[in-house]
Amino acid sequence: MQIDNMQTSIDIRQLNEQIEAESRFITDLTEGMNRTIVGQKHLVNSLLIGLLSDGHILLEGVPGLAKTLAIKTLASLIDAKFGRLQFTPDLLPADVIGTMIYSQKDESFKVKKGPVFANFVLADEINRAPAKVQSALLEAMQEHQVTIGDNTFALPEPFLVLATQNPIEQEGTYELPEAQVDRFMLKVIIDYPTLEEEKKIVRAHLNDSFTNPRPVIDTQRIVNARQTVKQVYIDERIEQYIADIVFATRYPQQYKLGDLEHYISFGGSPRASINLALASRACAFIKRRGYVVPEDVRDIAADVLRHRIGLSYEAEAANVKADDIVKEILNKVEVP
DSSP: OOOOOOOHHHHHHHHHHHHHTTTTHHHHHHHHHHHHHOHHHHHHHHHHHHTEEEEEEEEEOTTTHHHHHHHHHHHTTOOOOOOEOOOOOOOHHHHHHHEEEEEETTTTTEEEEOOOSSSSEEEEEEGGGGGHHHHHHHHHEEEEEEEEEEEEEOSSSSEEEEEESSSSSTTTTOOHHHHHTTTSSEEEEOOOOHHHHHHHHHHHHTOOOOOOOOOSSSHOOOOOOOOTTTBBBBBHHHHHHHHHHHHHHOOGGGGGGGGGGGEEOOOOOOOHHHHHHHHHHHHHTTTTHHHHHHHHHHHHHHHHHHTTTTEEEHHHHTTTTTHHHHHHHHHHHHHO
């Protein structure tokens, strides 16, 4: 991809230098995570993308794959406040956001803030709580503020929700509605470690060689980095490419993908396009680049789109997954 005029190329060069200087903390964070977590590179990368582009992440994977450990480690490395919510069927919205408590001493109501008032919030097994609790958390995610009684409180910056769900235990779970799932920027599927990684994990536990992570940066650095990420250049052809990918999930026949039509009940919303563009920028920043290339879009496309494509009964019958559809679309849509 050629970057057109002279002025743009000078700007890009300056931006590249700025990003090179500002993104050094990414190396510190990645090294810190690798000291505590063996493997799971994709999970660590997704956390950084969510953090830099102000998006929330839905994680799916069997228990014991370091989902909780990953976000706790990240919070420790950034010197940020960490809150954890274990979702259960009897949880109430007040347990998430907080409530008003009557103080006999002052003869007045006082606000008791809930665990959502933290920089990093782990919502463990989000699909175990009823819809009213899920919507209380999702409102906080969308608005970055919480209303308790008559008072509205802003949530701290940066604010990142990492929700986990286990795919195997279907009993006693409440399916997340599409509208709520759509609020998550990324849905990341976590797989088992490789054989070599598994041996490393066992060895590290036997030798007790895990170190407690120490803060390497503060939250202000993240807020500043987000401003730089917003300056990453996206060419018109990349914007066209992003729009084409999302439109192919809605109208596959227009992109010579007619055979996918009966597998898709609904495609990605405009939120899919927005998040694909934002995540691509963060991807470029992590790779120390001041502009987005098609590879950035392709790398992140599955995570952004897999929870935004509605599968039909035919897809379930034919065992066609959302990831298969995204893969097919990326193979067919013309790359700029």
